[in-house]
Amino acid sequence: xxxxxxxxxxxxxxxxxxxxxxxxxxxxxxxxxxxxxxxxxxxxxxxxxxxxxxxxxxxxxxxxxxxxxxxxxxxxxxxxxxxxxxxxxxxxxxxxxxxxxxxxxxxxxxxxxxxxxxxxxxxxxxxxxxxxxxxxxxxxxxxxxxxxxxxxxxxxxxxxxxxxxxxxxxxxxxxxxxxxxxxxxxxxxxxxxxxxxxxxxxxxxxxxx
Numbered sequence: 001x002x003x004x005x006x007x008x009x010x011x012x013x014x015x016x017x018x019x020x021x022x023x024x025x026x027x028x029x030x031x032x033x034x035x036x037x038x039x040x041x042x043x044x045x046x047x048x049x050x051x052x053x054x055x056x057x058x059x060x061x062x063x064x065x066x067x068x069x070x071x072x073x074x075x076x077x078x079x080x081x082x083x084x085x086x087x088x089x090x091x092x093x094x095x096x097x098x099x100x101x102x103x104x105x106x107x108x109x110x111x112x113x114x115x116x117x118x119x120x121x122x123x124x125x126x127x128x129x130x131x132x133x134x135x136x137x138x139x140x141x142x143x144x145x146x147x148x149x150x151x152x153x154x155x156x157x158x159x160x161x162x163x164x165x166x167x168x169x170x171x172x173x174x175x176x177x178x179x180x181x182x183x184x185x186x187x188x189x190x191x192x193x194x195x196x197x198x199x200x201x202x203x204x205x206x207x208x209x
Contacts (some may be wrong), residue, residue, distance in 0.1 A: 001032045001077045001181050001182075002032065002033040002075065002076050003027055003032055003034050003076065004034075004035055004072055004080075005023065005035070005079070006039065006080070006097075007020055007037065007038050007082050008076050008081065008082055008083035008097070008117070008146040009039070009083065009091065010039070010040065010091075010093070011084075012040075013043050014084070015027060015119040015155075015156065015157055015159075015160040016118075017082075017117075017157075018154075018157040018160045018161060019119055019152045019166070019167075019170050019172075020036055021036070022167055022171055022174070023080055023173050024036060024174070025042055025175070026171050026173075026174025026175055026178065027175070027178055029152060030174075030175075032177075032178055035072070035189045036171070037065065037069060037086065039091075039093055039097060042064065043064070044064045044096045045064055045096065045100070046064060046099070046100075047096065047100045049131045053100075053103060053105075054103035056104075057070070058104055059103075065095070065119055066097055066100045066101055066104070067085075069101060069105075069186065070104060070108060073108035073109055074108045076112070077113075077143070078112055078113045078114060078144075078177055079109065079114040079141075080117060080177070081114065081115070081117070081132055081135075081201045082094075082116070083117075083128060084119050085118055085120035085121075085125055085128045086100070086122070086123040086124075087209075088123065089124065089127060089128055090118065090123030090131055092133070094196075101135075102138070102139055109139045109141060110194075111139075111140050111141065111142075111178070111180070111194040112144075113143075113144055113184070114141045115150060115177060116135050116136065117129075117151065117152060117173065118132070118151050118152075119152050119154070119160065120152075121155045122153065125151040126149060127148065127154075129149060129150060140197065144173055144177045144194065144204075145173075146169045147168070147169060150173060151166060152167065152169070152170065153166055
């Protein structure tokens with residue numbers, strides 16, 4: 001089993017990475033492979049709603065890591081999406097990436113467990129968690145929770161490590177993720193597969209006169 005952890009911060013070794021690493025260490029101790037993917041500090045293209053990905057299963061834009069991550073997601077069993085908090089919301093870079101990941105490669109994420117985590121100096125964490133969690137719900141992904149909201153506080157990696165409750169929250173995310181992954185695998189071993197859900201009806205909130 002393998003979990004992809006996506007770091008939506010431009011800082012490769014910052015506070016978000018520190019939190020993701022804590023989760024990764026627990027998963028590794030449970031014999032689950034992990035890979036932390038870094039979004040980097042270069043521009044990430046926003047989705048323009050062109051529909052070019054519908055038949056291809058990949059985004060028409062190839063100047064950032066989104067298509068590479070879609071390919072990796074196909075063989076992954078679980079995900080953690082992490083972001084710093086900017087102006088009380090997630091990084092615009094991670095939101096742009098996730099919009100395209102789920103629109104172009106949604107089938108690679110469906111029914112796989114995922115968590116979202118955020119890092120902040122002080123505030124804006126719950127609003128950021130809410131924004132990131134929307135992607136998981138529409139992809140029918142079991143959402144991994146913890147013993148507190150999935151957040152850490154600190155203005156540097158060292159300060160983040162001093163958020164003892166936050167770091168424990170990250171470790172509990174790792175433990176819960178490992179448990180859910182093993183439960184899913186046990187179910188598969190006895191013939192319990194994901195449901196075949198329908199997507200045949202779309203309605204708009206309009207009324208004809």
